[in-house]
Amino acid sequence: MELNYQEVVQKLKEGFPQGTVKFRSDNNRAYIPNQVYTDRVERATNSQWDLTIKEIEINVPHRYIKVIVTVTIGPHHRDGYGFSVIEKDAAGEPIRLANALDQAANEAVKTALDTWQMGWSTLAPFYKEDWGGNPALRHLLVSDPPPEPGDSFPVVPNAKIDRFCIFSNCGKQLTHDEWELLGQIPRFNRNKMTYCYEHLPNFWKRKIPEDVRKDFENRRNG
Ligand SMILES: [Zn+2]
Numbered sequence: 001m002e003l004n005y006q007e008v009v010q011k012l013k014e015g016f017p018q019g020t021v022k023f024r025s026d027n028n029r030a031y032i033p034n035q036v037y038t039d040r041v042e043r044a045t046n047s048q049w050d051l052t053i054k055e056i057e058i059n060v061p062h063r064y065i066k067v068i069v070t071v072t073i074g075p076h077h078r079d080g081y082g083f084s085v086i087e088k089d090a091a092g093e094p095i096r097l098a099n100a101l102d103q104a105a106n107e108a109v110k111t112a113l114d115t116w117q118m119g120w121s122t123l124a125p126f127y128k129e130d131w132g133g134n135p136a137l138r139h140l141l142v143s144d145p146p147p148e149p150g151d152s153f154p155v156v157p158n159a160k161i162d163r164f165c166i167f168s169n170c171g172k173q174l175t176h177d178e179w180e181l182l183g184q185i186p187r188f189n190r191n192k193m194t195y196c197y198e199h200l201p202n203f204w205k206r207k208i209p210e211d212v213r214k215d216f217e218n219r220r221n222g
Helices: 005-013 034-045 097-114 120-127 135-141 176-183 210-221
Strands: 049-059 064-073 076-085 160-164 173-175
Touching: 005 034, 005 064, 034 049, 034 064, 034 097, 049 097, 064 097, 076 097, 120 135, 160 176, 173 176, 176 210
Parallel strands: none
Antiparallel strands: 049 064, 064 076, 160 173
């Protein structure tokens, strides 16, 4: 199967369903489990991706493991690094090395995938005080209250918002435009029946005012 790099990257960047984000027990920072990342890459590339370990450094005296990996998708590859701390037993002997190695390797894969902006839109709301609140990355936070008039960052119709299609196994993140469209359907509760356009039942599609629907489809296909 032919791999369309642009499409793959688009899929990698897509947000994850609600509940994906977990919080670390030690510092309470938000993160997305690495299985979720791997699953996304698998699906987005139809398993056509590759992972090579470039370097492993196990430094017992200084109690750390460093791993550098290369992730390859189509003709492009990105490096990622990961560190973990080596634990010691009461006698000062290193323990659970395999565990620490796994941790560093997982971290390295995540760092590499992060360069494709994987998980950014899902994590941004949790890092508003940090990078997530940066004006240049504001497109990641479009689920925020709409901008004030005169704001220099107008809502982008196809920007993703923090709503997800409830159709079984879809879970697609809705665009601002899709959400607004649902709001135009008479007697329709978009908070309960949150569907992406594709999965919106025809019964409801027919209730969308003709001109609204045409405009929407033009923007969508345009
Ligand atoms: Zn859907």
